[in-house]
Amino acid sequence: MHDFVIIGSGVSGGRIADELTAGGATCILLEAGQAYDRRSFPPNEFRGSTALFWGGGIEVSKDARFGFIRGKCLGGTSVVNQADVDRFDDFAWDTWRDHTGIDFFNSGQMAEHYDLLDRNTAKGPIPLEHYNRNAKLFVESFNKCGYHWQPIIRAQDDCRHDQGSDCIVCLGGCPRDAKQSTLVQCIPKARERGMELEVEFEVDFVEDHQDHVRVMGRQRGMERSIVARKGVLAGGAFGNTRILKRSTSMAKDLPALGTAFCCHPQFMTFGAYDEPVDAHKGPLQSVQAHDDSLRRQGVKLENVFAGPIATAMLLPGFGREHHRLMRKFRYLTSIEYATMDEPLGKIEVTKSGKIIADKPLSASDKAKLKRGLEVTTELHHAAGAKEVIHCDQGFGLHLMGGCPIGLDAKTSVVNSDFQVHGHPNFFIADSSIFPRAPGLNPSFSIMALSVRASRHMLGKRPSERSIVAMGGAR
Amino acid sequence: MKHTSKLLSSTQIRGLTKVGDAYFPGDGELPSFSRCGCVEHADAAIELLPADDLASLKTLLGAIGIMPGFVATSLVRLAEHGPRMNGPLGVGLRFLRLGLKGVVTSLYYSGEVGHNYKGPTPLEVLGYHVKVYTADVDERDAKSTQGPSGSIAACRGLK
Numbered sequence: 001m002h003d004f005v006i007i008g009s010g011v012s013g014g015r016i017a018d019e020l021t022a023g024g025a026t027c028i029l030l031e032a033g034q035a036y037d038r039r040s041f042p043p044n045e046f047r048g049s050t051a052l053f054w055g056g057g058i059e060v061s062k063d064a065r066f067g068f069i070r071g072k073c074l075g076g077t078s079v080v081n082q083a084d085v086d087r088f089d090d091f092a093w094d095t096w097r098d099h100t101g102i103d104f105f106n107s108g109q110m111a112e113h114y115d116l117l118d119r120n121t122a123k124g125p126i127p128l129e130h131y132n133r134n135a136k137l138f139v140e141s142f143n144k145c146g147y148h149w150q151p152i153i154r155a156q157d158d159c160r161h162d163q164g165s166d167c168i169v170c171l172g173g174c175p176r177d178a179k180q181s182t183l184v185q186c187i188p189k190a191r192e193r194g195m196e197l198e199v200e201f202e203v204d205f206v207e208d209h210q211d212h213v214r215v216m217g218r219q220r221g222m223e224r225s226i227v228a229r230k231g232v233l234a235g236g237a238f239g240n241t242r243i244l245k246r247s248t249s250m251a252k253d254l255p256a257l258g259t260a261f262c263c264h265p266q267f268m269t270f271g272a273y274d275e276p277v278d279a280h281k282g283p284l285q286s287v288q289a290h291d292d293s294l295r296r297q298g299v300k301l302e303n304v305f306a307g308p309i310a311t312a313m314l315l316p317g318f319g320r321e322h323h324r325l326m327r328k329f330r331y332l333t334s335i336e337y338a339t340m341d342e343p344l345g346k347i348e349v350t351k352s353g354k355i356i357a358d359k360p361l362s363a364s365d366k367a368k369l370k371r372g373l374e375v376t377t378e379l380h381h382a383a384g385a386k387e388v389i390h391c392d393q394g395f396g397l398h399l400m401g402g403c404p405i406g407l408d409a410k411t412s413v414v415n416s417d418f419q420v421h422g423h424p425n426f427f428i429a430d431s432s433i434f435p436r437a438p439g440l441n442p443s444f445s446i447m448a449l450s451v452r453a454s455r456h457m458l459g460k461r462p463s464e465r466s467i468v469a470m471g472g473a474r
Numbered sequence: 475m476k477h478t479s480k481l482l483s484s485t486q487i488r489g490l491t492k493v494g495d496a497y498f499p500g501d502g503e504l505p506s507f508s509r510c511g512c513v514e515h516a517d518a519a520i521e522l523l524p525a526d527d528l529a530s531l532k533t534l535l536g537a538i539g540i541m542p543g544f545v546a547t548s549l550v551r552l553a554e555h556g557p558r559m560n561g562p563l564g565v566g567l568r569f570l571r572l573g574l575k576g577v578v579t580s581l582y583y584s585g586e587v588g589h590n591y592k593g594p595t596p597l598e599v600l601g602y603h604v605k606v607y608t609a610d611v612d613e614r615d616a617k618s619t620q621g622p623s624g625s626i627a628a629c630r631g632l633k
């Protein structure tokens with residue numbers, strides 16, 4: 001019997017697989033998506049969006065105001081994300097601590113985990129000489145309007161922008177393994193240490209049997225069941241909530257399951273220029289807002305761009321007017337505004353297993369979005385855009401909550417040792433435990449929480465550095 | 475046009491083409507949706523949709539397939555109002571918009587065209603060319619005596 005069965009191979013699952021196997025535990029990792037490597041990633045945006053994402057590309061909120069995107073492949077969303085790695089600031093941790101009463105939610109105690117990741121992760125800013133015109137215009141507009149910005153730190157190694165690499169390609173998987181996804185950084189090491197791996201294995205539900213856990217699912221149409229001493233749920237906000245809701249014997253003990261869903265609702269605005277911008281060339285993202293006043297207002301701005309399919313989906317209208325806008329593709333800049341939303345969302349699962357994600361916006365969320373739109377419009381004009389195009393299709397890339405962490409089993413799903421309340425054989429440390437939206441990029445903190453949680457899983461105190469094998473394993 | 479889809483009937487393909495032409499009628503340089511023949515790749519756009527979404531899409535496309543073209547255009551015009559509308563009608567229109575626009579946009583800007591189409595693809599008209607330099611990593615992996623690295627190592631031994 002394996003010590004651990006880990007469900008999901010994304011930011012959290014992949015990291016935990018690395019940590020647990022390094023600690024000597026035997027693991028099996030189950031992933032619903034397919035395994036691709038740098039040579040076999042789908043060749044273009046079209047093939048990539050259907051093959052690498054849940055829902056055949058996109059999932060939709062209950063009221064269809066928001067499209068949700070999450071990776072479904074070995075390495076999970078870490079394969080398709082932008083790899084921006086931010087530490088949470090005091091504001092984010094303090095909000096979490098005040099809400100949950102969990103003491104270690106503070107920059108001081110989390111620093112140890114971030115520092116460890118810093119040492120083990122290739123990352124850094126994009127050198128100034130490689131900024132594309134989209135980034136340069138973003139910086140110019142910020143300087144003119146008096147907002148503060150900062151270079152984005154990206155978990156990537158040797159992208160070869162000097163050889164003309166265009167990072168937009170890597171939203172469908174990085175063909176040179178420069179992006180430090182779990183597929184590159186964690187899973188190979190865990191495999192070297194003997195971890196078993198099953199892909200195209202979608203877990204349906206789990207059972208807690210006191211001295212072992214059982215995981216039931218389907219692999220390429222065949223029913224499968226896996227037994228292990230303990231289980232790690234790392235399927236993300238939607239994945240974990242779905243699994244637990246379908247695990248009826250556990251769900252009945254978890255009244256808060258499916259609550260606290262938030263997603264940093266976001267919109268894109270485009271600026272059109274007379275000269276080519278070629279925002280799709282070179283590093284996709286180099287800079288972001290770093291402005292206290294915007295942070296306090298719950299507005300997050302990033303300098304990003306999207307491929308032609310995503311851009312065409314976001315641009316309003318149809319017919320000749322849509323063609324007119326798309327013909328400007330090479331002349332467009334874009335700024336994305338996201339908000340630190342209130343955790344009012346709910347994730348439900350129908351009898352047939354379909355996820356229904358309700359994402360209502362509070363008055364304060366709407367005010368933040370309005371502010372985001374005002375600021376981005378001001379910025380586009382300041383940089384000299386001839387036309388500013390607003391998009392009314394919202395989307396969510398940071399899916400959080402559903403299994404919130406907390407001390408009270410009535411209002412949370414996971415305790416401060418990352419165990420499911422009443423079911424200590426199951427651990428969760430991924431985006432589903434977020435009790436509140438941090439208003440910052442989540443993945444680096446998911447990694448930090450996963451490192452901390454791994455120590456609990458191995459029966460160590462969180463501050464203990466050397467991790468040893470579980471007694472009696474194998 | 476030869477019917478190549480294994481998932482959609484010819485009526486449904488007709489419906490998809492009408493929606494595609496309403497969204498992408500062409501502008502002289504950009505070809506129309508039907509002219510570029512991207513609909514030949516329809517199966518790749520929909521084969522991984524969840525079963526119930528695919529069933530709803532097929533019903534919708536079947537209905538549009540037997541409607542006159544101007545009705546499809548009116549439907550698309552209406553759907554584009556969805557994001558600004560409240561209430562159940564807004565919800566319905568937004569679902570309609572995401573479903574229809576999603577499929578035809580993916581196909582039209584896929585860079586993939588019909589086997590008979592000879593003109594520039596919509597991506598070429600936009601001037602969209604992207605690449606990632608890999609010569610050095612290909613060479614490194616070919617020379618490596620320690621076996622593959624990175625994502626290739628992670629997938630090693632998997633079927």
Ligand SMILES: Cc1cc2nc3c(=O)[nH]c(=O)nc-3n(C[C@H](O)[C@H](O)[C@H](O)COP(=O)(O)OP(=O)(O)OC[C@H]3O[C@@H](n4cnc5c(N)ncnc54)[C@H](O)[C@@H]3O)c2cc1C
Binds near residue numbers: 203236239
């Ligand atoms: C396009 C995009 C760009 C982003 N950019 C950034 C960024 O720059 N910086 C940042 O910090 N964040 C970014 N994010 C968000 C970030 O990637 C996610 O918050 C993070 O990946 C969540 O980690 P996770 O481990 O919770 O889930 P994931 O990384 O999504 O991993 C979950 C895994 O579980 C698998 N799974 C789910 N259900 C099951 C099941 N039933 N059975 C088996 N397997 C299952 C999934 O297929 C997936 O592989 C981005 C997201 C997107 C979509």
